[in-house]
Amino acid sequence: MFELEPEVTRWRGRLERSSSLSPREVDELEDHLRARFELELELAPECTLARAFGIACDALGEPAALSQEFAKAGGLRWRPLLFAAWALFAASFFLPLHRLVWVGSPKADLAMFSDVGYEFLGRVTTGGGLAMMVLGIPAVLLANLPMAMTLPALFGSRRPMRRWLRRVLGVMGVSGLGLGINNLFSPTILYGIGGDPIASHYEGLGSWLWAASFALAATALWLRDRNWATGKPERSAV
Incomplete structure (x- = not known):
C-alpha cells in the first residue's frame, strides 16, 4: 500500500546522497514534489497514488541535473x-x-x-x-x-x-x-x-x-x- 510520507523520506534520502544540494534546496524541491503530486491527482483522478508520485519525481529530474540547475539559478549574492x-x-x-x-x-x-x-x-x-x-x-x-x-x-x-x-x-x-x-x-x-x-x-x-x-x-x-x-x-x- 502506498504511503506518501515514507516515499517522500526515501526520495529526500536519495537526493541528499546523490547531489550537492543544500538542505534548504532539498526542502524547496520537496515542496515542488508535493505540489506536483497533488496536481497529478487533480488532473487524473484515475491515476494511482504510486503512479502520481512517480510522475512527480520524474518531472523534477535526476539529482545531478537538479544540482546543476540550482547552481545556475540566479546570482549568488x-x-x-x-x-x-x-x-x-x-x-x-x-x-x-x-x-x-x-x-x-x-x-x-x-x-x-x-x-x-x-x-x-x-x-x-x-x-x-x-x-x-x-x-x-x-x-x-x-x-x-x-x-x-x-x-x-x-x-x-x-x-x-x-x-x-x-x-x-x-x-x-x-x-x-x-x-x-x-x-x-x-x-x-x-x-x-x-x-x-x-x-x-x-x-x-x-x-x-x-x-x-x-x-x-x-x-x-x-x-x-x-x-x-x-x-x-x-x-x-x-
Whole structure:
C-alpha cells in the first residue's frame, strides 16, 4: 500500500546522497514534489497514488541535473561579498600596515610596514636574520591560513564550509577592527632615549583592509550557509 510520507523520506534520502544540494534546496524541491503530486491527482483522478508520485519525481529530474540547475539559478549574492573580501585581502599586502605620526616633525604620517604583510618576507631576509625567518614566516602563513581556506567557495565549490572557519574569520576580523578603532583613539606613544615622546603609532590602511577582509569573508560564508541566492529553479521543471 502506498504511503506518501515514507516515499517522500526515501526520495529526500536519495537526493541528499546523490547531489550537492543544500538542505534548504532539498526542502524547496520537496515542496515542488508535493505540489506536483497533488496536481497529478487533480488532473487524473484515475491515476494511482504510486503512479502520481512517480510522475512527480520524474518531472523534477535526476539529482545531478537538479544540482546543476540550482547552481545556475540566479546570482549568488554571497559570492560578490567573498570576492570583495579577497580584493581587500590582496590589497592589504601592498599597503602600509602601520604608520607613525611624528611629534613636532614635518615627517607626519610616515608609513611603516609591519611583519604581517607583503613587505614581511623582504624584511626578514634582509635584516631579520634566520631567527625571524624561522619564527616569523610560519606565523604569517598561519595568520592568513583561514582566508586561504575560503578559496574552494570562491571558485564555486558547493561543499559546506566548516562552521569553525567562519567563526575564526569573524573573530579575527572583528578583533582586528576593534583594535584598530581603539588604537585610533588611544595610539601607542613611542619615546626617545631621553624619555620624550617622539611619535604616535596608528594602524595603517593595510591593517584596516586586512581585518575588514576577514570580517567580510565571515559574513559571506554565513550567508552561503543559508543559501542566500537571488534565483530559484524554473517553475516549468515542476
